[in-house]
Amino acid sequence: MIVLANNENPLGMPESARRAAAAALQGAGNYPDSNGTALKHALAARLDVPMEWLTLGSGSSEILTLAAQVCAKPGEAVVYSQYGFVVYGQAAAHAHARSIVVPAHDFGHDLAAMRAAIGPDTRLVFVANPNNPTGTFLEGEALLDFLQSVPPEVTVLLDEAYTEYLAPGQRYDSMGWVRRFPNLLVARTFSKAYGLAGLRIGYGVSQPALTARLNAQRPRYNVGTPAQAAAVAALADEAFLARSYQLNAAGRAQLANGLHELRLASIPSSGNFLMAQVGEGRTVHARLLAAGIEVSLLDNYGLPHWLRITVGLPEQNAAVLAALRDHAPAR
Numbered sequence: 225m226i227v228l229a230n231n232e233n234p235l236g237m238p239e240s241a242r243r244a245a246a247a248a249l250q251g252a253g254n255y256p257d258s259n260g261t262a263l264k265h266a267l268a269a270r271l272d273v274p275m276e277w278l279t280l281g282s283g284s285s286e287i288l289t290l291a292a293q294v295c296a297k298p299g300e301a302v303v304y305s306q307y308g309f310v311v312y313g314q315a316a317a318h319a320h321a322r323s324i325v326v327p328a329h330d331f332g333h334d335l336a337a338m339r340a341a342i343g344p345d346t347r348l349v350f351v352a353n354p355n356n357p358t359g360t361f362l363e364g365e366a367l368l369d370f371l372q373s374v375p376p377e378v379t380v381l382l383d384e385a386y387t388e389y390l391a392p393g394q395r396y397d398s399m400g401w402v403r404r405f406p407n408l409l410v411a412r413t414f415s416k417a418y419g420l421a422g423l424r425i426g427y428g429v430s431q432p433a434l435t436a437r438l439n440a441q442r443p444r445y446n447v448g449t450p451a452q453a454a455a456v457a458a459l460a461d462e463a464f465l466a467r468s469y470q471l472n473a474a475g476r477a478q479l480a481n482g483l484h485e486l487r488l489a490s491i492p493s494s495g496n497f498l499m500a501q502v503g504e505g506r507t508v509h510a511r512l513l514a515a516g517i518e519v520s521l522l523d524n525y526g527l528p529h530w531l532r533i534t535v536g537l538p539e540q541n542a543a544v545l546a547a548l549r550d551h552a553p554a555r
């Protein structure tokens with residue numbers, strides 16, 4: 225089975241991280257370092273922020289969930305975009321908060337409408353850049369305008385799960401924004417470009433007051449020793465990251481061009497996946513499964529005519545395009 229359903233790295237885990245995780249198993253009879261000292265040290269140096277500004281999570285999903293718990297009391301509001309990453313609604317529900325879902329603009333976040341949706345009881349706004357599943361991207365300038373316009377008592381969680389896949393011209397200095405805005409929390413993950421999805425490790429970056437609240441809420445041993453060790457190794461493995469980036473950029477273009485040739489619409493994506501309009505999503509999904517390829521349904525996002533395809537190895541991308549040629553109606 226070719227699995228292009230979960231936005232994982234088709235290269236798998238870096239060899240450097242595999243070795244580090246294996247070595248760390250020696251000590252796995254003991255609880256992990258609850259402060260994640262070695263990893264925070266490495267991250268602090270890389271991001272140029274103090275260690276006290278970091279929160280480690282069991283995947284960045286846990287950072288999203290913690291943020292809702294810490295920021296929103298039951299009944300208070302959490303704002304996010306239509307087609308925003310599915311965990312935002314789950315995190316709000318888990319905190320018994322009220323979700324305000326703002327209609328998307330061209331499948332992406334409508335920042336002006338999101339700002340307008342912030343009311344007196346809004347405590348948290350989720351912004352994904354790029355967003356999953358749409359792959360849509362917000363320019364740094366627009367994000368900065370948004371951050372400047374949000375009241376200080378409202379936390380903005382900027383979800384950068386796919387940030388390592390951004391082209392150089394798209395990048396912006398979100399760490400500079402964290403230094404400037406005490407209500408900004410940037411969430412990142414080792415699950416995507418770093419290839420460690422199965423180890424469950426991500427992190428949040430925010431000023432000390434918010435970070436202290438997140439860490440107070442965080443389960444003490446939420447990130448295991450092998451995951452911490454693997455993340456330290458992966459962070460240092462710049463060759464792997466560069467390879468992941470190149471493979472993704474080429475594969476995403478291969479998929480986009482192939483879909484265009486098949487006359488299937490797709491949304492320009494800045495992530496490691498692409499959303500394609502295939503007709504009846506469930507039918508095409510089932511046919512692809514029968515052909516040995518798993519992609520992701522999007523009816524839970526209200527997008528029943530679209531499928532999300534993770535960028536794979538070149539031969540996997542070719543296989544999904546060939547299967548779509550055989551099984552999706554041309555339009």
Ligand SMILES: Cc1ncc(COP(=O)(O)O)c(C=O)c1O
Nearest residue numbers: 283284285309356385413415426
């Ligand atoms: C936008 C976005 N944020 C966060 C995550 C969370 O990933 P993880 O919990 O593996 O770090 C994902 C995973 O698919 C995602 O797409």
